Amino acid sequence: AQSVAQPEDQVNVAEGNPLTVKCTYSVSGNPYLFWYVQYPNRGLQFLLKYITGDNLVKGSYGFEAEFNKSQTSFHLKKPSALVSDSALYFCAVRDNGSSNTGKLIFGQGTTLQVKP
Amino acid sequence: SQTIHQWPATLVQPVGSPLSLECTVEGTSNPNLYWYRQAAGRGLQLLFYSVGIGQISSExxxxxxxxxxxxxxxILSSKKLLLSDSGFYLCAWSEFVAGAVNNEQFFGPGTRLTVL
Structure with a gap:
């Protein structure tokens, strides 16, 4: 079965320090991976995606993600965290079993808390 | 550019009352459309998706x-609301391109539904 795991419910980091939010996946076929951010009482915002090519993907707001095929991981990173990065982060993978529907399988989310 | 609208933003309804939530997308044609529910600010549950007019799949x-x-x-509807229907409802769309595999979903602002 296809799935996405975000092993940490919450990640705490001090402002200015690097941050990592972890994601691992299990899919049949090629993985198409996405990261989203959600602020309180708002919809999800798209941050970045991996389709093919360079394993390091750069996205919005200074975020990047590293695709590692051997470890089936797609960790979200940022070199220097801001207090305003505090939010709920979702990793997702395209459901390869539902062609043309665009369905995504989401992880359970990780709350990022950046402290001043 | 594309825009997605949801209304109402918040709704308080008694148990047993009907429900109608609406989602519209501007600036694109023949999108894939999705309804999600998010409980307690955590994971997303895909409720329905649609690949065309009159085509609805229930998850x-x-x-x-x-x-x-x-x-x-x-449109998301109910004839008689239950307490368990409370939650944050999100509509999303993705671009349908035949053979494409990597189209991210774009989310609306959400509707907060409280059933009392």
Whole structure:
């Protein structure tokens, strides 16, 4: 079965320090991976995606993600965290079993808390 | 550019009352459309998706139904609300391109539903 795991419910980091939010996946076929951010009482915002090519993907707001095929991981990173990065982060993978529907399988989310 | 609208933003309804939430997308044609529910600010549950007018797929059996009367309109309904229907409802769209595999979903602002 296809799935996405975000092993940490919450990640705490001090402002200015690097941050990592972890994601691992299990899919049949090629993985198409996405990261989203959600602020309180708002919809999800798209941050970045991996389709093919360079394993390091750069996205919005200074975020990047590293695709590692051997470890089936797609960790979200940022070199220097801001207090305003505090939010709920979702990793997702395209459901390869539902062609043309665009369905995504989401992880359970990780709350990022950046402290001043 | 594309825009997605949801209304109302918040709704308080008594148990047993009907429900109608509306989602519209502007600036694109023949999008894939999705309804999600998010409980307690955590994981997303895909409720329905649609790949075209009148084409609705249900992901989980429940007290809700969906309809797509126009290309860019997606409606979530219930005849009689239950307490368990409370939550944050999110509509999303993705671009349909034949053979494409990597189209991210774009989310609306959400509707906060409280059933009392």
């Amino acid at each position: 989980v059996p429940q007290n809700l139904s969906a309809s797509r009367p126009q290309d860019r309109q997606f």
